[in-house]
Amino acid sequence: xxxxxxxxxxxxxxxxxxxxxxxxxxxxxxxxxxxxxxxxxxxxxxxxxxxxxxxxxxxxxxxxxxxxxxxxxxxxxxxxxxxxxxxxxxxxxxxxxxxxxxxxxxxxxxxxxxxxxxxxxxxxxxxxxxxxxxxxxxxxxxxxxxxxxxxxxxxxxxxxxxxxxxxxxxxxxxxxxxxxxxxxxxxxxxxxxxxxxxxxxxxxxxxxxxxxxxxxxxxxxxxxxxxxxxxxxxxxxxxxxxxxxxxxxxxxxxxxxxxxxxxxx
Numbered sequence: 001x002x003x004x005x006x007x008x009x010x011x012x013x014x015x016x017x018x019x020x021x022x023x024x025x026x027x028x029x030x031x032x033x034x035x036x037x038x039x040x041x042x043x044x045x046x047x048x049x050x051x052x053x054x055x056x057x058x059x060x061x062x063x064x065x066x067x068x069x070x071x072x073x074x075x076x077x078x079x080x081x082x083x084x085x086x087x088x089x090x091x092x093x094x095x096x097x098x099x100x101x102x103x104x105x106x107x108x109x110x111x112x113x114x115x116x117x118x119x120x121x122x123x124x125x126x127x128x129x130x131x132x133x134x135x136x137x138x139x140x141x142x143x144x145x146x147x148x149x150x151x152x153x154x155x156x157x158x159x160x161x162x163x164x165x166x167x168x169x170x171x172x173x174x175x176x177x178x179x180x181x182x183x184x185x186x187x188x189x190x191x192x193x194x195x196x197x198x199x200x201x202x203x204x205x206x207x208x209x210x211x212x213x214x215x216x217x218x219x220x221x222x223x224x225x226x227x228x229x230x231x232x233x234x235x236x237x238x239x240x241x242x243x244x245x246x247x248x249x250x251x252x253x254x255x256x257x258x259x260x261x262x263x264x265x
Contacts (some may be wrong), residue, residue: 151207
């Protein structure tokens with residue numbers, strides 16, 4: 001299996017061991033197909049299947065073992081999310097779940113997304129969210145098998161990113177925010193968040209609502225290209241620009257559970 005998949009499985013193993021109080025060691029070895037065929041396999045076994053779709057996975061659980069087939073990291077990530085949903089709720093905490101029943105139901109699950117792009121929206125302009133809060137939103141995206149998190153970084157009078165070139169917009173935003181300098185993301189903070197999201201298979205997409213009041217204040221007709229380039233380089237993804245009306249509509253109409261049910265078969 002690839003390095004990202006192995007990292008994902010090690011973290012899954014460590015979390016189950018920590019919360020359940022039971023040993024759940026991880027090992028990477030060959031010859032698993034033969035042990036499954038002769039019925040001697042035990043535990044949760046992940047097998048690479050190159051014939052499957054990038055995010056597709058198949059889980060077969062019997063009284064003896066659980067076999068998971070994926071083609072790579074994205075399928076493995078989704079399979080682990082499903083396994084965690086079948087385990088006690090305490091698996092999502094760091095508390096003591098030793099009294100819970102740590103078993104999986106016998107079943108067969110064959111699953112893949114109905115669409116490739118599945119984004120969770122976080123409005124950071126309307127209410128500033130700390131990097132730790134955004135990491136928790138990434139965790140939610142992983143849990144419900146989203147592929148991306150869109151971060152709204154600006155509004156009529158807010159600009160939440162402060163880089164070398166876009167600093168003037170950030171300063172005006174701080175002025176409109178009553179002098180609060182804590183409601184701004186620095187490139188180093190975004191890089192930390194992006195590293196966390198990348199490790200979990202989530203793409204961060206910056207979204208900008210045209211900051212009309214800031215543009216008026218600075219006597220500009222549009223967001224300078226070098227501001228957009230700087231954001232794109234930091235996120236390694238070009239920002240999406242929307243009007244104020246489009247942004248408000250997206251926020252008002254978003255329902256996480258409803259979206260998850262629509263895009264997964």
